Structures are given as structure tokens and as C-alpha cells.
Amino acid sequence: MTIETADPRAARRTNFAGLGRWVVPAALILCAALWFAGTLWPGLVQYPDPAVIPFSNAVSGVMAWLKAHFTPVTRGIAAVIDMPLRFAFNLLSKGFKIGNGAEATVLPRLSWVGVTLVMGMLGWIYGGARLALLCGISFLALALFGLWEDAMLTLALIIICVPICVVTGLLLGILAYRMPVLNRWVIAPALDVMQTMPTFAYLIPMLLLFGASPVSALLATGLFATPPMVRATLLGLAKVPAEIGDFADMAGCTARQKLWRVMVPSAKTSLMMGVNQVIMLALNMVIISSMIGGGGLGYDVLLALRALKVGQAMEAGLAIVLIAIVLDRLSQAIARRNQTPAQRPGLGRHANLWIALALLAGTTLVGLGVPGFVKLPASATLTTAPYWKAGLDWVILNWFDGIEAGRVFLLLYFLNPLRSTFEALPWAGVLIALAALGWRLCLLVAVLVGFCASTGLWVPAMQTLYLCGASVVVACVLGIPIGLAAARSDRVEAWVLPIIDGLQTIPSFCFIIPVVMLFRVGDVTALMATVAFAIVPSIRYTNYGVRQVPTELIEAGRVSGCTPRQLFRHVQLPVALPEILLGINQTILLALSMIIICAMIGTRDLGQEIFKALAKADSGRGIVAGLVIAFIGITADRLMTAWVRSMQDKRGMR
Numbered sequence: 001m002t003i004e005t006a007d008p009r010a011a012r013r014t015n016f017a018g019l020g021r022w023v024v025p026a027a028l029i030l031c032a033a034l035w036f037a038g039t040l041w042p043g044l045v046q047y048p049d050p051a052v053i054p055f056s057n058a059v060s061g062v063m064a065w066l067k068a069h070f071t072p073v074t075r076g077i078a079a080v081i082d083m084p085l086r087f088a089f090n091l092l093s094k095g096f097k098i099g100n101g102a103e104a105t106v107l108p109r110l111s112w113v114g115v116t117l118v119m120g121m122l123g124w125i126y127g128g129a130r131l132a133l134l135c136g137i138s139f140l141a142l143a144l145f146g147l148w149e150d151a152m153l154t155l156a157l158i159i160i161c162v163p164i165c166v167v168t169g170l171l172l173g174i175l176a177y178r179m180p181v182l183n184r185w186v187i188a189p190a191l192d193v194m195q196t197m198p199t200f201a202y203l204i205p206m207l208l209l210f211g212a213s214p215v216s217a218l219l220a221t222g223l224f225a226t227p228p229m230v231r232a233t234l235l236g237l238a239k240v241p242a243e244i245g246d247f248a249d250m251a252g253c254t255a256r257q258k259l260w261r262v263m264v265p266s267a268k269t270s271l272m273m274g275v276n277q278v279i280m281l282a283l284n285m286v287i288i289s290s291m292i293g294g295g296g297l298g299y300d301v302l303l304a305l306r307a308l309k310v311g312q313a314m315e316a317g318l319a320i321v322l323i324a325i326v327l328d329r330l331s332q333a334i335a336r337r338n339q340t341p342a343q344r345p346g347l348g349r350h351a352n353l354w355i356a357l358a359l360l361a362g363t364t365l366v367g368l369g370v371p372g373f374v375k376l377p378a379s380a381t382l383t384t385a386p387y388w389k390a391g392l393d394w395v396i397l398n399w400f401d402g403i404e405a406g407r408v409f410l411l412l413y414f415l416n417p418l419r420s421t422f423e424a425l426p427w428a429g430v431l432i433a434l435a436a437l438g439w440r441l442c443l444l445v446a447v448l449v450g451f452c453a454s455t456g457l458w459v460p461a462m463q464t465l466y467l468c469g470a471s472v473v474v475a476c477v478l479g480i481p482i483g484l485a486a487a488r489s490d491r492v493e494a495w496v497l498p499i500i501d502g503l504q505t506i507p508s509f510c511f512i513i514p515v516v517m518l519f520r521v522g523d524v525t526a527l528m529a530t531v532a533f534a535i536v537p538s539i540r541y542t543n544y545g546v547r548q549v550p551t552e553l554i555e556a557g558r559v560s561g562c563t564p565r566q567l568f569r570h571v572q573l574p575v576a577l578p579e580i581l582l583g584i585n586q587t588i589l590l591a592l593s594m595i596i597i598c599a600m601i602g603t604r605d606l607g608q609e610i611f612k613a614l615a616k617a618d619s620g621r622g623i624v625a626g627l628v629i630a631f632i633g634i635t636a637d638r639l640m641t642a643w644v645r646s647m648q649d650k651r652g653m654r
Contacts, residue, residue, distance in 0.1 A: 045426040052456040060620030063208055070209070078215040081160075085214055088156035093149045109152075111373045112143045114363030118356045119326065125352060127333040134329060138322040146381040147297065147319045154296035155323060157289075158282050161218050165226045165278045170271070172226075173233020174259065183234070191227045196589065196633030198596035199224055199288045200610040201626025204619045207292045217294030225281040232274025236267030272335030279331055280505065283324045287509040288597070291614070297323075301509060305600075310392050310517045311385025317510040324505040392517050407524045415470060415523050422466035427453040438639045445638070448631040457606065457628050464595055464605040465632060467523060471530035471591045476584055479535040483542025483583070487576075488568070493543065500536045508533050508594050512601060521602035529598060534590040541583025545576030578644045585640035592633050 043051075090096050092115070096107040120136030142151045176183035202220040210216040240263050248262040264271070290298030297316050304313035367373035372380070396403075431449045435442040452461045486493040511529040519525040549572045557571040599607025606625050613622030 044428045045424075047427050047453045047456065047458050049456070051454065053454045055455055056618075056620035056624045058620070059623050060618065063205060063619040063623075067208055074209045078210050078213065081215050081218060082213075085156070085160050085218060088160050089153060089214070092152035092156045092159075108364060108367050108374050110360055111363035111367045112139075112148050112376070113366075113373050114360040115152075116140050116143065117359050117363070121352070121356060121359070122330060123333075126330065126337055131329060131333055135326050138326045141322060142319055143376055144380075144382050145315060145319070146376070146378070146383065147300075147316065148375070150295070150297050150300055150316070151319050151323060154283075154286055154298065154320070157214065157218055157221070157286065157294060157296060158279065158323075158327070161221050161225070161282050162275070162278055164218075165222050165282070166229055166275055168222075169226045169229025169274065169278065170233050170264075173230045173237070176230065176234045177237045187230070191230055192634050192637070193627070193630045194223065195227045196592070196630040196637070197626050198593060198607065198610060198629050199285055200596060200599075200607065200614055201622055201629075202285075203288065203292050204610075204614055204617070204622040207614070208617060208619050212293040214293050214295060216292045217289035220289050220292065221282050221285040221294075224285045225278045228277035228281065229271075229274040232270050232277065233267070236270025236274075237263055239270065240266045269335055272331065276328060276331040276335065279327045280324065283320060283327070284507045284509075286320065287507060298509075301513070305513065305516070308517075309385070310513070311383075311388040313513045314388045315383070315385055317507075317513050321506050321510060324507060325502070328505045395518065403518055407519050410524050410527070411522070415467075415527065418470055419463065419466050419523075422462040422469075423459055425462055427458050434635065434639070438635075438642055441638055441642060445635055448635050451631055452628045455624055455628060457609065457625060460604075460606045460609055460625075461628055461632065463603075464592070464607070464629065467526060467530070467598075467603060467605060468588065468591045468595050468632075471527055471534060471595065472584070472588050474527065475531045475535040475587050475591065476538050478531070479538030479583075479587070480542050480580065483539040483580075484546065486539065486543040487546035487572075496539065496543070500539050503532070504536050506533075508597055511594070512598065516601050523603055525601055526595060526598035526603045529601075530591050530594040533594045534587045537583045537586035537590065538580075539583075541579050541586065542576070545579025545583075546572050548579070549575045578647050581640060581644045581647070585637060585644070588636045588640070589633055592629065592636075596629060 042048075091110055093109055095109040098105045098107065116136055116139040119139045120132045123132035123135035142148050172187060176187045199220075202223050203216075206216040206220045206223075210219060244262060244266055245258065248258040253262060286294065286296065287298035287301050290296060290302055297320050300316035301313055301320070304310075304316060363373055371377075427449075431446055431453070434449055435446045438445050452458060482496060486496040511533045512525070515525050515528045515532070519528060553571055553575060554567065557567045562570065595603070595605065596607035596610065599605065599611045606629050609625040610622045610629075613619070613625065
């Protein structure tokens, strides 16, 4: 006879689940009661001013102390970083000046012809003829449209910034892998804050400590772009099969040899995807960092937008897009290619490198006698600016009434009522409701939401949340059906994937340019730009989730007599729901980051707080507002992740 014993952990989980079903409704009822009780206790609706904690003053004091005591150190760091950065600027864009005055000698920069040929050569080596044409034609377009110098300034910043980010991220990822406790309590939370912190918030401390210079722009870009490399390193090392590590131990490798000669090479694919994400985020940051001295194409976009020169803004924005597409495709091709590129016979081990150097040196020397090899004359360049302006004028002339009617309708019947509702939400009720929704994370959620209220920024936080929520709803209403259609049809997927790949490589700021010209400044413009920027994850994850449903489940449904519609509704969609929710989670985070950028086009929210702090160099105000935005993103991420995990547990998928 066997005696069955109950698992106390299972019973405890059952009790917790039963408790969870009662906690959330009770919290929502209490939240509604607090809302109605606001007339008796206003402090439950609007956070009382006497209770506001002056975090911004404390942060400003710390930053002032750092500036007073560490300025020589920061200036020394800036001088060290400035040397390779200036060299890259001179090599690619400005040329080298030797001597002073009239007797100074100017050595030319690298020829645009040589750089274009080398980019085409890299495309040929790693991706074949199609990638070679893409790389070569894209860089040729930069020269033909007269944007070569500014494009090379941007590229030089990326060339210096990306290796720093990759090395730093690799080392931090290895540290996180070897010390899980440190990763759980320090590194992972820091990465969460860094990835949800708005881009503007990075500029303020860099401006204060390092001044307005390209070095400040590089450091701000590096801080923003490093976290994906840390996560990719940690993920790649964790995915290395245990057998490979055991084989290294049996071969007598030391710990260092095992790490650098076995584990890191085995994680190459994940590491290269991390490099790809670093490049994309660095290019995303280029326009923002140009506000503190970055220069390049980002500064061109800002100047054109301030002057409402739509043609010049579009050209500079498209130039950034071309660089982003080339670097994205090239890094992905390098990641996919495992073997070393084939070498030319008779030229040694580094044949491709010698050929590239010969092309660069030869075309630069030719440029000494042929000025067109250094810089195309103005008569040989092209411009599309008049055509962009003419196209915009035509659209406004013919479609203005419809566009204006749609804008006013959205504003009056959707956005304004939603804004009023969010601004009236009681802080205490929201805190209780969110803590109940994530009741297993109630302490974390309560601390994060409480911080947002105690800073005195509750209303701007709700304004940010309202616009982010509206954008996410619209993006999901449009994106999830597109993802479902792509998952059910290979033909639709063949059309959809290239479009969302292109959207993913466009820097966030570039989405604002066409929309602001059509819808002017305001919340509607921010909504349109945010939806265009944030819609990609909802499409991609939906398509991926439905296509990854196990074949056995689909066959079981067919054997049970399900029609294709029943199979989709009752088998594929429920199993793919966790991936769809992950897509919604990523859509929320992207929308939140884009909403802050939209502060430059007239929205009233936390982004405007950061923008004002940047204009006044008020580090405390800007950093605290950035932390509030980061905590909103972390709260949304944790709640969605917990929901996804609970659904996976119910289906036995974890």
C-alpha cells in the first residue's frame, strides 16, 4: 500500500491563486471608493504639497558637489576620449591640419570614393552581391546629396562609441554571468533603469560634468546603447550547452581559457546580435545627442525642424536611415556568417584588409590631384528638398480639410476625454489598484508608484501615461491583426516583414518629421509618430507566436475535427497568447520612450519637464523626471511579465 502525501507548495500556490482572485476586485472597489471620497479627503486624490519629498534638490546638490570636486577628473576623461574621436572626425570628415596660419598644411580626409568602394566590398564579402549593392549605393547617395561631411561625422561618432559600448557590455555581461547574486540585485535593476530612462535624461548630467562637446554626446550615446550588449552577453553565455563547458574542463583549460577560448566564441551569435542592437540604439541617440555638441546629421535634422524646412529635414533624416540600414544589414550578415571570409590567394592571411587599405589610400592620393575625389562639386550634387516641400504643399492644398477634420475628431472625442480622465485619477487609488494587479510584486509596485507621487510629478506622470496608453491601444489594434494575417499567410508575411524591418531601423526622431508637417504640433502628432515607431513588436511577436505553436497541437486539433477557424481560435491563438503579450509589453516600452521625444513638438507631460530641465541645466529636475518615467516603464514591464508567466504556467509552457 502506498501513502500519497500532498505537496505543501502546490497547496500554497492554490491558496495564493484563490487569494489573488479576491484581492484585485477588492482593490478596484477600494480605488473607486477613494475616487468618490476625494471631496472629503482631497489628499487621497491629489498628493498633498507638504508631503512632497524634494528629491530634485537632493540630486541637484549631489551633481553640484560632483562638478565642484571632480571637474578635473571629468575633463581629463574627456581629453582622453577626445583624442580618438577627433582623429576619426579628421580622418572621415574634416582632414588633418598641420601647422598654423597661412603656412599650415592640410592633409585630405579619406576619399568618398574609397569609403564607398570599401563599404561595397564589405557587403560583398559577408552578404554577396545584393548586400554589396545596398552598401555601395547607400554611401554613394550620401555623397550625391551633399551630405557626406555630416554623415561621416555621425559615422565617426558611431565607430568610436560602439567598440566602447561592446567592450563595456561584454565585461559587465561576463561579471553578471559569473556572479548571479550581483546580477539579480545590482546589474539587472540598473539595466532596467537605463533602458527605460528617456534619452533626454542622459544629456543633463553629461552636459553638467563634461560640457557641451562631442565627448558629452559620445558618453550619453554610450550610456544609452550599452545595456543590450550586457543582456546579450549574459543570454549568450547562459545558452552555451553544458557539454561544451565539460569538454573544456576535460581538456584541462584554466578558467580564463575556458571563458575566452570556449564560452565566448560559442556565444558568438548572441554577441553579434548584441552588437547589432548597440549600433541601432547609438544611431537612435545621434539626433538627441546632437543637442549637446554631437553635430553631424542629427544637428542638421534639428536645425531643419526648428526652421520648418521639411525638405532638408527629410533628406538628413533619410541619410540617417540609410546609415542605419547599412550597418544593421552588415552586422546581421557578419553574425550569420560563422566561417572566416575567403581570402585571395597570394595576398596572405589579411588579404581583404590589405585590399581595403589600398583602396582607401589610392583614392585619397588621387584626390590630391582630382578635387572631386575628396568632395563632389556643388554642380554634381542632387537635392530632393524642393520635391518634398512641393509634395507636402500639394497634400495640404488637397487634403487639408480631411486631415484637419480627422485631427480635430481624435482630439475632441478621444484624446481630450482620455487626458481628463487620467489627470483626475487619485494617486492612492492607482497605487492600490496596481499593487493588487501585481499582488505578488506589490511591494515593488507600491514603492515605484509611490515615488512617482511623492516627487510632486503625479499629474505630468498621468499625462505621459494617458498618451502612452492611447498610442499602445492604437498600435495593438492595428498591429496584432497584421501579425495574425502574416502568421496565416506566407504571402502576407513576405510583404510585412521587410516593412517592419525598415521601420525598426529608422531612428525614432525621424518619425516626427513627416507627421509634424501634416498634423502640426500637439498630442495628435505625438500619437501618430508613436504608433508608427511602436507598432513593430506587436506585429513581430504576434506573427512569431502563432507560427511557433507546436505542430503536434495543430495535428491533434485537426484529428479532433476542428475547422481552420476553430483551430485558429481554440488552439493557435491561446497557445500564442504569451508571445502576443510580450509584444504588447515591448510596444509599451517603445511607446514610452517615443512619447518623451515628442515633448519637442508640444506635448505636456514628463518629457516637457526634462526638456525644460535641459534648457535650464537643472540636473535634479531632469533626472528625477527621468526616474519617474523609468519607474513607469519598469512597473508596466513587471506587471506584463508576471501576467505572461502566469499564463505560461497554466499551459505548462515553462
